[in-house]
Amino acid sequence: MTIDATTDPRFAGLPGRPGKIIAVHLSYASRAAQRGRRPAAPSYFFKPSSSVASSPSTISRPPGTELLAFEGEIALVIGTPARHIPLVTAWDHVGWVTAANDLGLYDLRAADKGSNVRSKGGDGFTPIGPELIDARTVDPAQLRVRTWVNGDLAQDDTTAGLIFPLAQIVADLSQHVTLEPGDVILTGTPAGSSVIVPGDVVEVEVDSPATGASSGRLVTTVVEGGGPGYDGELGSLPTVDDTQRAEAWGTETWGTETRGTLQEASEEPREAPARPTLDPALREKLARVPVAALSQQLRQRGLDNVTIDGVRSLRPGAKLVGTARTLRFVPNREDLFASHGGGYNAQKRAFDAVDAGEVIVIEARGETGSGTLGDILAIRAHARGAAGIVTDGGVRDADSVAAVGLPVYSAGAHPAVLGRKHVPWDHDLTIACGGTTVQPGDVIVGDADGVIVIPPALAEEVVDAALAREDEDAWIAARVGEGHPVEGLFPMNAAWRARYDDERNGR
Numbered sequence: 080m081t082i083d084a085t086t087d088p089r090f091a092g093l094p095g096r097p098g099k100i101i102a103v104h105l106s107y108a109s110r111a112a113q114r115g116r117r118p119a120a121p122s123y124f125f126k127p128s129s130s131v132a133s134s135p136s137t138i139s140r141p142p143g144t145e146l147l148a149f150e151g152e153i154a155l156v157i158g159t160p161a162r163h164i165p166l167v168t169a170w171d172h173v174g175w176v177t178a179a180n181d182l183g184l185y186d187l188r189a190a191d192k193g194s195n196v197r198s199k200g201g202d203g204f205t206p207i208g209p210e211l212i213d214a215r216t217v218d219p220a221q222l223r224v225r226t227w228v229n230g231d232l233a234q235d236d237t238t239a240g241l242i243f244p245l246a247q248i249v250a251d252l253s254q255h256v257t258l259e260p261g262d263v264i265l266t267g268t269p270a271g272s273s274v275i276v277p278g279d280v281v282e283v284e285v286d287s288p289a290t291g292a293s294s295g296r297l298v299t300t301v302v303e304g305g306g307p308g309y310d311g312e313l314g315s316l317p318t319v320d321d322t323q324r325a326e327a328w329g330t331e332t333w334g335t336e337t338r339g340t341l342q343e344a345s346e347e348p349r350e351a352p353a354r355p356t357l358d359p360a361l362r363e364k365l366a367r368v369p370v371a372a373l374s375q376q377l378r379q380r381g382l383d384n385v386t387i388d389g390v391r392s393l394r395p396g397a398k399l400v401g402t403a404r405t406l407r408f409v410p411n412r413e414d415l416f417a418s419h420g421g422g423y424n425a426q427k428r429a430f431d432a433v434d435a436g437e438v439i440v441i442e443a444r445g446e447t448g449s450g451t452l453g454d455i456l457a458i459r460a461h462a463r464g465a466a467g468i469v470t471d472g473g474v475r476d477a478d479s480v481a482a483v484g485l486p487v488y489s490a491g492a493h494p495a496v497l498g499r500k501h502v503p504w505d506h507d508l509t510i511a512c513g514g515t516t517v518q519p520g521d522v523i524v525g526d527a528d529g530v531i532v533i534p535p536a537l538a539e540e541v542v543d544a545a546l547a548r549e550d551e552d553a554w555i556a557a558r559v560g561e562g563h564p565v566e567g568l569f570p571m572n573a574a575w576r577a578r579y580d581d582e583r584n585g586r
Contacts, residue, residue: 091133092177092208092297093156097263100126100205101252102152102181102195106267108240121243121251124195126181126205126265134209134297138182139304140277141201143418144317146185146327147301149275150268151226151234151283153245154179154207158214161249161258169250170219172258175211178224178285178294181265182206185274185327186317197315206283207263210295217287219245224268227282227296228275236269274328277303308414311422318425320508356436357402357522357538364542365400370528372545380537387469387513387530389445390488393481399488399525401438401466403517403532404429405510408443408451408472408501415502426503430456435464438523442510443472447491449499450475457483469523469530471513472501488530554579 090096104122111117132138140147158174182205187198199205219238222245226234238245245266252258275281279301286293309316319327357365365373377385392399406429409415419425430452433439439460443451451472457480460468467486473493474480480487490513497503509518515532517523522533533541555569568575 088133089131092206092210093131093261093263094175094211095261097128097131097156097261098259099256100128100130100263100265101256102126102199102265103243103248103267106241106243106248107236107269108242109236109270110268111242112270117242121248123252124199126195127200129202130200130205132203132206132299134206134295135300136203136206136298137300137302138203138206139302141184141186141304141317142306142308143415144184144186145274146319146323147275148183148185148272148327149226149228149233149281149283149299150181150183150272151224151281152179152181152268153222153224153238153266153285155214155245155249155264155266156211157249157258157260157262157264159260161253164250164253166246166250169246169253170214172249172253173214173219173245174260176214176217176219176222176285176294177208177211178283178297179263179265180206180226180281180283180297180299181268182299184317185323186319187315188323189318190315205265206297206299208294208297210293212285212287212292212294217290217292221289222285222287224283224285226271228273229280233273234269234271236271240269241267275301277301308418311424316419316422316424318419318428318505320505357400361539361542362400362436364546365522365524365538366398368524368542368545368549370524370526370531372549373524373531373533373541375548376541376544377531377533377537380541382534382537384515385532387440387471387488387515387517387532389490389513390469390471390530391490392525392527393474393477393487393489394484395527397467397486399438399467399469399486399523399530401436401523402535403440403519403521403523404433404437404465404506405508405517405519406439406441406506407504407508407510408441408497409504410444410446411498411500411502416498419502419504420498424503425506426452426456426497429506430459430463432506433460433463433465436466438466439468440510440512440517440523441468441470441472442512442517443470443490443501444511445471445490445513446500447473447489447493449473449495449497449501450493451489451497451501452480454479454483457485457487461485467523467525469512469525486525488525550583551579554582 156175161172282296453475469488474489477492
Protein backbone atom coordinates (compact mmCIF):
# COMPACT_ATOMS: atom_id res chain seq x y z
CA MET A 80 0.00 0.00 0.00
CA THR A 81 1.32 3.46 -0.89
CA ILE A 82 1.25 6.19 1.74
CA ASP A 83 1.34 9.82 0.65
CA ALA A 84 4.59 11.47 1.61
CA THR A 85 4.54 14.61 3.70
CA THR A 86 6.33 17.84 3.04
CA ASP A 87 7.23 18.15 6.76
CA PRO A 88 11.02 17.55 6.92
CA ARG A 89 10.70 15.77 10.27
CA PHE A 90 9.15 12.79 8.47
CA ALA A 91 11.60 12.62 5.57
CA GLY A 92 12.71 9.13 6.65
CA LEU A 93 9.16 7.75 6.64
CA PRO A 94 6.36 7.32 4.10
CA GLY A 95 4.40 9.97 6.01
CA ARG A 96 3.52 11.16 9.46
CA PRO A 97 2.77 8.10 11.60
CA GLY A 98 -0.58 7.89 13.29
CA LYS A 99 1.03 6.28 16.34
CA ILE A 100 4.45 5.17 17.52
CA ILE A 101 4.57 2.15 19.81
CA ALA A 102 7.80 1.23 21.58
CA VAL A 103 8.81 -2.00 23.28
CA HIS A 104 10.21 -1.72 26.81
CA LEU A 105 12.69 -4.59 26.72
CA SER A 106 13.30 -7.11 23.97
CA TYR A 107 17.01 -8.04 23.69
CA ALA A 108 18.60 -10.81 25.73
CA SER A 109 21.82 -8.79 26.07
CA ARG A 110 19.88 -5.96 27.69
CA ALA A 111 17.96 -8.33 29.96
CA ALA A 112 21.16 -10.03 31.12
CA GLN A 113 22.73 -6.74 32.13
CA ARG A 114 19.63 -5.66 34.01
CA GLY A 115 19.08 -9.01 35.68
CA ARG A 116 15.46 -9.27 34.59
CA ARG A 117 14.01 -11.18 31.64
CA PRO A 118 10.35 -10.36 30.89
CA ALA A 119 7.95 -13.19 30.15
CA ALA A 120 6.01 -11.12 27.60
CA PRO A 121 6.60 -7.87 25.73
CA SER A 122 5.29 -4.60 27.16
CA TYR A 123 4.87 -1.26 25.42
CA PHE A 124 4.47 2.50 25.63
CA PHE A 125 3.45 5.22 23.16
CA LYS A 126 5.52 8.07 21.76
CA PRO A 127 3.93 11.07 20.01
CA SER A 128 4.51 11.57 16.29
CA SER A 129 5.66 15.11 17.12
CA SER A 130 8.81 13.54 18.60
CA VAL A 131 9.97 12.29 15.18
CA ALA A 132 13.06 13.78 13.56
CA SER A 133 14.89 13.01 10.33
CA SER A 134 18.59 12.63 9.53
CA PRO A 135 20.70 14.59 10.13
CA SER A 136 19.06 16.36 13.06
CA THR A 137 19.87 17.83 16.43
CA ILE A 138 18.48 16.94 19.84
CA SER A 139 18.43 19.60 22.55
CA ARG A 140 19.28 18.52 26.06
CA PRO A 141 16.83 20.57 28.16
CA PRO A 142 18.23 23.15 30.61
CA GLY A 143 18.82 21.79 34.08
CA THR A 144 19.12 18.16 32.97
CA GLU A 145 22.09 15.83 32.62
CA LEU A 146 20.99 12.30 31.73
CA LEU A 147 20.01 12.21 28.04
CA ALA A 148 20.50 8.66 26.76
CA PHE A 149 20.52 7.10 23.28
CA GLU A 150 18.97 3.77 22.25
CA GLY A 151 19.64 2.45 18.77
CA GLU A 152 16.68 0.39 17.53
CA ILE A 153 15.10 -1.33 14.56
CA ALA A 154 11.94 0.49 13.51
CA LEU A 155 9.10 -1.29 11.72
CA VAL A 156 6.68 0.69 9.56
CA ILE A 157 3.28 -0.91 9.04
CA GLY A 158 2.26 -1.32 5.39
CA THR A 159 -1.21 -2.86 5.64
CA PRO A 160 -3.78 -2.79 8.46
CA ALA A 161 -3.36 -5.45 11.13
CA ARG A 162 -5.92 -6.49 13.72
CA HIS A 163 -6.00 -9.90 15.44
CA ILE A 164 -3.53 -11.34 12.95
CA PRO A 165 -1.81 -14.71 13.48
CA LEU A 166 1.93 -14.96 14.08
CA VAL A 167 2.54 -16.77 10.78
CA THR A 168 1.29 -13.85 8.69
CA ALA A 169 2.35 -10.97 10.93
CA TRP A 170 5.45 -10.02 8.92
CA ASP A 171 3.30 -9.62 5.82
CA HIS A 172 1.80 -6.49 7.41
CA VAL A 173 5.21 -4.79 7.81
CA GLY A 174 5.94 -2.53 4.87
CA TRP A 175 9.38 -1.21 5.72
CA VAL A 176 12.29 -1.48 8.13
CA THR A 177 14.59 1.39 9.12
CA ALA A 178 16.75 2.77 11.95
CA ALA A 179 15.55 4.70 14.99
CA ASN A 180 17.04 6.32 18.06
CA ASP A 181 14.67 6.05 21.02
CA LEU A 182 16.11 8.93 23.04
CA GLY A 183 15.21 9.24 26.72
CA LEU A 184 15.77 11.75 29.51
CA TYR A 185 16.38 10.01 32.84
CA ASP A 186 15.94 13.28 34.72
CA LEU A 187 12.17 13.04 34.06
CA ARG A 188 11.82 9.30 34.46
CA ALA A 189 10.60 9.38 38.06
CA ALA A 190 7.93 11.92 37.17
CA ASP A 191 6.54 9.68 34.41
CA LYS A 192 5.99 6.55 36.51
CA GLY A 193 6.29 4.38 33.41
CA SER A 194 4.28 6.44 30.91
CA ASN A 195 7.40 8.06 29.37
CA VAL A 196 5.35 11.03 28.18
CA ARG A 197 7.92 13.49 29.48
CA SER A 198 11.07 11.39 29.51
CA LYS A 199 10.72 10.16 25.91
CA GLY A 200 8.08 12.30 24.22
CA GLY A 201 9.96 15.54 23.65
CA ASP A 202 10.45 17.16 20.26
CA GLY A 203 13.21 15.40 18.37
CA PHE A 204 13.34 12.44 20.74
CA THR A 205 12.57 9.89 17.98
CA PRO A 206 14.93 10.27 15.00
CA ILE A 207 14.00 7.76 12.27
CA GLY A 208 15.59 6.92 8.90
CA PRO A 209 17.22 7.93 6.69
CA GLU A 210 16.26 5.19 4.18
CA LEU A 211 13.48 2.62 4.15
CA ILE A 212 14.23 -1.07 3.56
CA ASP A 213 11.45 -3.04 1.85
CA ALA A 214 10.40 -5.60 4.46
CA ARG A 215 9.64 -8.16 1.72
CA THR A 216 13.31 -8.28 0.73
CA VAL A 217 14.79 -9.17 4.15
CA ASP A 218 14.57 -11.96 6.71
CA PRO A 219 13.33 -10.49 10.02
CA ALA A 220 15.45 -13.04 11.88
CA GLN A 221 18.66 -11.76 10.21
CA LEU A 222 18.62 -8.01 10.74
CA ARG A 223 21.34 -6.08 12.55
CA VAL A 224 21.36 -2.82 14.51
CA ARG A 225 24.52 -0.86 15.29
CA THR A 226 25.09 2.46 17.06
CA TRP A 227 28.17 4.68 17.04
CA VAL A 228 28.91 7.59 19.39
CA ASN A 229 31.52 10.01 18.08
CA GLY A 230 32.66 7.27 15.70
CA ASP A 231 33.07 4.56 18.35
CA LEU A 232 30.87 1.47 18.10
CA ALA A 233 28.59 1.41 21.17
CA GLN A 234 25.91 -1.15 20.20
CA ASP A 235 26.05 -4.15 17.91
CA ASP A 236 23.39 -6.87 17.96
CA THR A 237 21.11 -8.80 15.65
CA THR A 238 17.52 -9.95 15.75
CA ALA A 239 18.83 -13.41 16.64
CA GLY A 240 19.37 -11.89 20.09
CA LEU A 241 15.73 -10.85 20.53
CA ILE A 242 13.68 -12.33 23.35
CA PHE A 243 10.54 -11.69 21.28
CA PRO A 244 10.84 -12.06 17.47
CA LEU A 245 9.74 -9.08 15.41
CA ALA A 246 6.73 -10.94 14.02
CA GLN A 247 5.56 -11.80 17.56
CA ILE A 248 5.67 -8.13 18.53
CA VAL A 249 3.51 -7.21 15.54
CA ALA A 250 1.01 -10.02 16.17
CA ASP A 251 0.81 -9.26 19.89
CA LEU A 252 0.16 -5.57 19.34
CA SER A 253 -2.58 -6.40 16.84
CA GLN A 254 -4.45 -8.13 19.67
CA HIS A 255 -4.77 -4.80 21.46
CA VAL A 256 -4.90 -2.05 18.82
CA THR A 257 -5.42 -1.76 15.11
CA LEU A 258 -2.07 -1.24 13.43
CA GLU A 259 -2.62 1.17 10.57
CA PRO A 260 -0.48 1.97 7.51
CA GLY A 261 2.34 4.29 8.51
CA ASP A 262 2.33 3.33 12.20
CA VAL A 263 5.82 2.81 13.61
CA ILE A 264 6.95 0.12 16.06
CA LEU A 265 10.24 0.67 17.90
CA THR A 266 11.43 -2.82 18.76
CA GLY A 267 13.74 -2.21 21.72
CA THR A 268 17.44 -1.63 22.16
CA PRO A 269 20.31 -4.04 22.85
CA ALA A 270 23.03 -3.58 25.45
CA GLY A 271 25.40 -0.65 25.11
CA SER A 272 23.23 2.46 25.30
CA SER A 273 24.43 5.24 27.58
CA VAL A 274 24.43 8.96 28.29
CA ILE A 275 25.24 11.50 25.60
CA VAL A 276 26.21 15.13 26.14
CA PRO A 277 26.22 18.29 24.04
CA GLY A 278 28.67 17.90 21.18
CA ASP A 279 28.20 14.12 20.87
CA VAL A 280 27.18 12.68 17.51
CA VAL A 281 25.12 9.48 17.50
CA GLU A 282 24.72 7.30 14.40
CA VAL A 283 22.36 4.33 14.11
CA GLU A 284 22.22 1.89 11.21
CA VAL A 285 19.96 -1.10 10.53
CA ASP A 286 21.02 -3.51 7.84
CA SER A 287 20.63 -7.01 6.47
CA PRO A 288 24.11 -8.56 6.27
CA ALA A 289 22.71 -11.35 4.08
CA THR A 290 21.42 -9.01 1.37
CA GLY A 291 23.39 -5.82 1.90
CA ALA A 292 20.24 -3.74 2.34
CA SER A 293 20.77 -0.83 4.71
CA SER A 294 18.89 2.07 6.24
CA GLY A 295 21.99 4.22 5.98
CA ARG A 296 23.26 5.99 9.07
CA LEU A 297 20.76 7.97 11.11
CA VAL A 298 22.74 10.95 12.44
CA THR A 299 21.79 12.95 15.52
CA THR A 300 23.90 15.66 17.17
CA VAL A 301 23.34 16.66 20.79
CA VAL A 302 23.16 20.38 21.56
CA GLU A 303 22.63 22.29 24.79
CA GLY A 304 19.05 23.47 25.02
CA GLY A 305 18.22 27.10 25.62
CA GLY A 306 15.19 28.73 27.14
CA PRO A 307 14.01 29.06 30.72
CA GLY A 308 13.88 25.35 31.58
CA TYR A 309 11.02 23.64 33.40
CA ASP A 310 8.61 25.58 35.58
CA GLY A 311 7.99 23.83 38.86
CA GLU A 312 4.77 25.75 39.35
CA LEU A 313 3.33 23.99 36.31
CA GLY A 314 4.53 20.44 36.77
CA SER A 315 7.29 18.06 37.76
CA LEU A 316 10.89 19.18 37.73
CA PRO A 317 13.87 17.09 36.61
CA THR A 318 15.41 15.01 39.38
CA VAL A 319 18.20 12.44 39.45
CA ASP A 320 20.04 10.40 42.05
CA ASP A 321 23.00 8.05 42.12
CA THR A 322 20.85 5.12 41.04
CA GLN A 323 19.49 6.96 38.01
CA ARG A 324 22.98 8.11 37.08
CA ALA A 325 24.38 4.59 37.28
CA GLU A 326 21.48 3.22 35.25
CA ALA A 327 21.66 5.97 32.64
CA TRP A 328 25.42 5.73 32.15
CA GLY A 329 25.18 1.97 32.17
CA THR A 330 28.19 1.47 34.43
CA GLU A 331 28.83 1.35 38.15
CA THR A 332 31.17 4.30 37.64
CA TRP A 333 28.83 6.73 35.90
CA GLY A 334 30.43 9.71 34.27
CA THR A 335 33.56 7.90 33.06
CA GLU A 336 34.53 7.53 29.44
CA THR A 337 33.30 3.94 29.51
CA ARG A 338 29.94 3.41 27.87
CA GLY A 339 28.07 0.31 28.97
CA THR A 340 24.58 -0.98 29.41
CA LEU A 341 21.77 1.36 30.36
CA GLN A 342 18.80 0.63 32.59
CA GLU A 343 15.85 0.86 30.27
CA ALA A 344 14.78 4.50 30.32
CA SER A 345 11.41 3.42 29.01
CA GLU A 346 10.83 0.81 31.68
CA GLU A 347 8.27 1.54 34.33
CA PRO A 348 10.11 2.70 37.48
CA ARG A 349 10.91 -0.12 39.84
CA GLU A 350 9.48 0.00 43.31
CA ALA A 351 11.96 1.47 45.75
CA PRO A 352 13.49 -1.22 47.94
CA ALA A 353 12.23 -1.33 51.47
CA ARG A 354 14.33 0.93 53.64
CA PRO A 355 15.98 -0.69 56.64
CA THR A 356 14.35 -0.08 59.99
CA LEU A 357 15.76 -0.45 63.47
CA ASP A 358 14.57 -3.30 65.62
CA PRO A 359 12.98 -1.73 68.74
CA ALA A 360 15.38 -3.62 71.02
CA LEU A 361 18.37 -2.36 69.04
CA ARG A 362 17.01 1.17 69.08
CA GLU A 363 16.62 1.01 72.86
CA LYS A 364 20.20 -0.17 73.32
CA LEU A 365 21.54 2.56 71.02
CA ALA A 366 19.63 5.15 73.04
CA ARG A 367 21.45 3.99 76.19
CA VAL A 368 24.98 4.09 74.80
CA PRO A 369 27.01 7.31 74.59
CA VAL A 370 28.25 8.27 71.15
CA ALA A 371 31.80 8.25 72.53
CA ALA A 372 31.48 4.55 73.37
CA LEU A 373 30.17 3.76 69.90
CA SER A 374 33.03 5.73 68.36
CA GLN A 375 35.55 3.71 70.33
CA GLN A 376 34.08 0.42 69.14
CA LEU A 377 33.99 1.53 65.53
CA ARG A 378 37.61 2.61 65.70
CA GLN A 379 38.59 -0.81 67.02
CA ARG A 380 37.00 -2.18 63.86
CA GLY A 381 39.00 0.13 61.61
CA LEU A 382 36.36 2.83 61.12
CA ASP A 383 37.73 6.25 62.07
CA ASN A 384 35.88 8.51 59.64
CA VAL A 385 32.35 8.06 60.94
CA THR A 386 31.61 11.28 62.84
CA ILE A 387 29.56 14.14 61.41
CA ASP A 388 31.78 16.99 62.52
CA GLY A 389 30.85 20.56 63.32
CA VAL A 390 27.21 20.01 64.27
CA ARG A 391 25.53 20.67 67.61
CA SER A 392 22.05 19.96 68.92
CA LEU A 393 19.49 22.76 69.12
CA ARG A 394 18.05 20.88 72.11
CA PRO A 395 20.82 20.04 74.60
CA GLY A 396 20.25 16.71 76.27
CA ALA A 397 18.18 15.25 73.44
CA LYS A 398 19.33 11.83 72.19
CA LEU A 399 19.12 11.07 68.48
CA VAL A 400 18.71 7.50 67.16
CA GLY A 401 17.44 6.50 63.71
CA THR A 402 18.22 5.43 60.18
CA ALA A 403 19.40 7.92 57.58
CA ARG A 404 17.22 9.51 54.92
CA THR A 405 19.52 11.72 52.83
CA LEU A 406 19.16 15.09 51.08
CA ARG A 407 21.79 16.86 49.00
CA PHE A 408 22.25 20.56 48.27
CA VAL A 409 24.71 21.84 45.67
CA PRO A 410 26.19 25.36 45.54
CA ASN A 411 23.76 27.97 44.27
CA ARG A 412 23.89 28.69 40.56
CA GLU A 413 21.12 30.91 39.33
CA ASP A 414 20.10 28.85 36.30
CA LEU A 415 20.06 25.64 38.33
CA PHE A 416 18.07 27.22 41.14
CA ALA A 417 15.56 28.36 38.53
CA SER A 418 15.12 24.77 37.34
CA HIS A 419 15.48 22.91 40.66
CA GLY A 420 14.79 25.39 43.46
CA GLY A 421 11.10 26.12 43.08
CA GLY A 422 7.95 24.06 43.15
CA TYR A 423 7.99 20.61 44.68
CA ASN A 424 11.76 20.46 44.87
CA ALA A 425 14.06 17.79 46.34
CA GLN A 426 14.01 19.40 49.79
CA LYS A 427 10.21 19.31 50.02
CA ARG A 428 10.05 15.79 48.61
CA ALA A 429 12.53 14.55 51.21
CA PHE A 430 10.59 16.03 54.12
CA ASP A 431 7.31 14.71 52.73
CA ALA A 432 8.74 11.20 52.35
CA VAL A 433 10.58 10.72 55.66
CA ASP A 434 9.14 7.87 57.69
CA ALA A 435 8.87 7.16 61.40
CA GLY A 436 12.23 6.49 63.00
CA GLU A 437 14.26 8.03 60.17
CA VAL A 438 16.76 10.88 60.41
CA ILE A 439 16.97 13.39 57.58
CA VAL A 440 20.69 13.96 56.97
CA ILE A 441 21.49 16.98 54.80
CA GLU A 442 24.62 17.63 52.77
CA ALA A 443 25.22 21.39 52.71
CA ARG A 444 29.03 21.32 52.33
CA GLY A 445 29.49 22.97 55.74
CA GLU A 446 28.05 26.19 54.28
CA THR A 447 26.10 28.02 57.01
CA GLY A 448 25.39 31.20 55.05
CA SER A 449 21.72 30.31 54.64
CA GLY A 450 19.20 27.98 56.20
CA THR A 451 18.75 24.42 54.98
CA LEU A 452 15.44 24.06 56.83
CA GLY A 453 13.08 26.12 58.95
CA ASP A 454 10.21 25.58 61.33
CA ILE A 455 7.66 24.50 58.68
CA LEU A 456 9.84 21.64 57.48
CA ALA A 457 10.75 20.69 61.04
CA ILE A 458 7.04 20.50 61.85
CA ARG A 459 6.49 18.33 58.78
CA ALA A 460 9.29 15.95 59.79
CA HIS A 461 7.92 15.77 63.33
CA ALA A 462 4.42 15.03 62.03
CA ARG A 463 5.83 12.21 59.90
CA GLY A 464 7.42 10.64 62.98
CA ALA A 465 11.02 11.42 62.01
CA ALA A 466 13.64 10.67 64.64
CA GLY A 467 15.54 13.88 63.94
CA ILE A 468 17.45 16.04 61.46
CA VAL A 469 21.18 16.52 60.93
CA THR A 470 22.55 19.23 58.64
CA ASP A 471 26.09 20.52 58.21
CA GLY A 472 24.51 23.79 57.05
CA GLY A 473 22.44 26.44 58.79
CA VAL A 474 18.94 26.48 60.28
CA ARG A 475 16.46 29.34 59.92
CA ASP A 476 14.02 30.18 62.72
CA ALA A 477 16.31 28.25 65.06
CA ASP A 478 14.28 28.91 68.22
CA SER A 479 11.06 27.83 66.52
CA VAL A 480 12.75 24.71 65.12
CA ALA A 481 14.02 23.81 68.58
CA ALA A 482 10.52 24.33 69.99
CA VAL A 483 9.11 21.69 67.63
CA GLY A 484 10.67 19.12 69.95
CA LEU A 485 12.59 17.16 67.33
CA PRO A 486 16.32 16.49 67.84
CA VAL A 487 18.00 18.77 65.28
CA TYR A 488 21.76 19.02 64.84
CA SER A 489 23.16 21.83 62.71
CA ALA A 490 26.34 23.78 62.05
CA GLY A 491 24.71 27.05 63.12
CA ALA A 492 21.79 29.41 62.63
CA HIS A 493 21.24 31.86 59.79
CA PRO A 494 18.26 34.01 58.78
CA ALA A 495 18.73 33.76 54.99
CA VAL A 496 16.59 31.55 52.78
CA LEU A 497 17.88 28.47 50.96
CA GLY A 498 18.54 30.09 47.58
CA ARG A 499 21.23 32.40 48.93
CA LYS A 500 23.75 29.55 49.01
CA HIS A 501 22.13 26.28 47.97
CA VAL A 502 20.20 24.46 45.26
CA PRO A 503 18.12 21.48 46.52
CA TRP A 504 19.40 18.83 44.15
CA ASP A 505 18.44 15.29 45.12
CA HIS A 506 17.50 12.93 47.92
CA ASP A 507 17.90 9.29 48.92
CA LEU A 508 21.45 8.98 47.65
CA THR A 509 24.94 8.74 49.10
CA ILE A 510 26.02 12.13 50.46
CA ALA A 511 28.78 13.81 52.45
CA CYS A 512 27.79 15.50 55.70
CA GLY A 513 30.19 17.04 58.17
CA GLY A 514 33.18 15.34 56.59
CA THR A 515 31.83 11.80 56.48
CA THR A 516 29.90 9.72 53.99
CA VAL A 517 26.28 8.90 54.77
CA GLN A 518 24.16 6.40 52.87
CA PRO A 519 20.41 5.88 53.11
CA GLY A 520 19.77 3.33 55.84
CA ASP A 521 22.93 4.06 57.84
CA VAL A 522 22.35 4.14 61.59
CA ILE A 523 22.62 7.67 63.02
CA VAL A 524 23.20 8.29 66.73
CA GLY A 525 23.70 11.69 68.36
CA ASP A 526 24.20 13.15 71.82
CA ALA A 527 26.02 16.07 73.44
CA ASP A 528 29.37 14.83 72.03
CA GLY A 529 28.15 14.87 68.44
CA VAL A 530 26.72 12.58 65.76
CA ILE A 531 28.08 9.27 64.54
CA VAL A 532 27.30 7.10 61.50
CA ILE A 533 27.19 3.31 61.96
CA PRO A 534 27.06 0.85 59.03
CA PRO A 535 23.81 -1.10 59.54
CA ALA A 536 25.53 -4.48 59.41
CA LEU A 537 27.72 -3.53 62.38
CA ALA A 538 25.11 -1.84 64.57
CA GLU A 539 24.15 -4.83 66.73
CA GLU A 540 27.74 -5.94 67.25
CA VAL A 541 28.97 -2.43 68.01
CA VAL A 542 26.22 -1.52 70.49
CA ASP A 543 26.57 -4.81 72.39
CA ALA A 544 30.32 -4.31 72.66
CA ALA A 545 29.83 -0.69 73.71
CA LEU A 546 27.33 -1.67 76.42
CA ALA A 547 29.74 -4.27 77.75
CA ARG A 548 32.50 -1.71 77.79
CA GLU A 549 30.25 0.81 79.53
CA ASP A 550 29.56 -1.71 82.30
CA GLU A 551 33.28 -2.33 82.63
CA ASP A 552 34.11 1.38 82.70
CA ALA A 553 31.46 1.98 85.36
CA TRP A 554 33.02 -0.74 87.52
CA ILE A 555 36.47 0.80 87.02
CA ALA A 556 35.13 4.24 87.88
CA ALA A 557 33.71 2.85 91.12
CA ARG A 558 37.09 1.36 92.06
CA VAL A 559 38.85 4.64 91.30
CA GLY A 560 36.25 6.36 93.48
CA GLU A 561 37.22 3.99 96.27
CA GLY A 562 40.77 5.35 96.10
CA HIS A 563 42.52 2.80 93.89
CA PRO A 564 45.16 4.19 91.50
CA VAL A 565 44.48 4.22 87.78
CA GLU A 566 47.69 2.32 86.99
CA GLY A 567 46.84 -1.32 86.36
CA LEU A 568 43.13 -0.62 86.67
CA PHE A 569 42.54 1.42 83.51
CA PRO A 570 43.05 -0.62 81.46
CA MET A 571 42.76 -3.61 83.77
CA ASN A 572 45.72 -5.87 84.32
CA ALA A 573 45.28 -9.60 84.87
CA ALA A 574 44.58 -9.27 88.58
CA TRP A 575 41.94 -6.62 88.22
CA ARG A 576 40.43 -8.48 85.26
CA ALA A 577 40.07 -11.62 87.35
CA ARG A 578 38.40 -9.65 90.18
CA TYR A 579 36.02 -8.00 87.70
CA ASP A 580 35.07 -11.34 86.13
CA ASP A 581 34.48 -12.88 89.55
CA GLU A 582 32.18 -10.10 90.68
CA ARG A 583 30.37 -10.08 87.35
CA ASN A 584 29.77 -13.81 87.56
CA GLY A 585 28.70 -13.66 91.22
CA ARG A 586 31.68 -15.56 92.53
